[in-house]
Amino acid sequence: MSINTECAGQEKETSIHVKLLVIKELNGNWKGPYDYVQNVTNVLGGSTLFEVMQLAERTGSFTFKSINDDGLGEFITSVMGVDANQEKNDFWELLDGATGKLLPVGASKYIPKDRDEVLFQLKQT
Structure with missing residues (x-):
């Protein structure tokens, strides 16, 4: 699959499926193993990833926290109970x-x- 460069605000389409993968290990190999996998189904086409994450939280066991940065949108601070430690430059x-x-x-x-x-x-910088 290739990276989708479309942005928010485009017209919503039909239902799609998105797979969320999580690696909690700091700086782990992107190819896995994965600590968590959730197939999110019945996603309205044109939804943002943030909306997919909210749907995954409502329909499965995916959890996350975020803070809103005016102009930049949501900054993900925690996934599956693992917080990014800003003092250690984790993100x-x-x-x-x-x-x-x-x-x-x-x-x-x-x-x-x-x-x-x-x-x-x-990750850590």
Whole structure:
């Protein structure tokens, strides 16, 4: 799968499926093993990744926390109970799960395509 460069605000389409992958190990290998996998179904096409995450939280056991940064959107601070430690320069990186490439935009702007895989990986700068 390739990275989708579409942004929020586009017209919503049909139902799609998105797979969320999580690696909690700091700076772990993006190819896994994964600590958590959830297939999110019945996602309205055109939804942002943030909306997919909210749906995953309502319909499964996926959990996350975020803070809103005016102008930049939601900044993911915790995934599956693991907080990014700002004092240690930890952050949650959002990657294309099929290629390991960084998503071009954040969770509030990224529009997953059908069958996209999104990887949340704890990183440290």
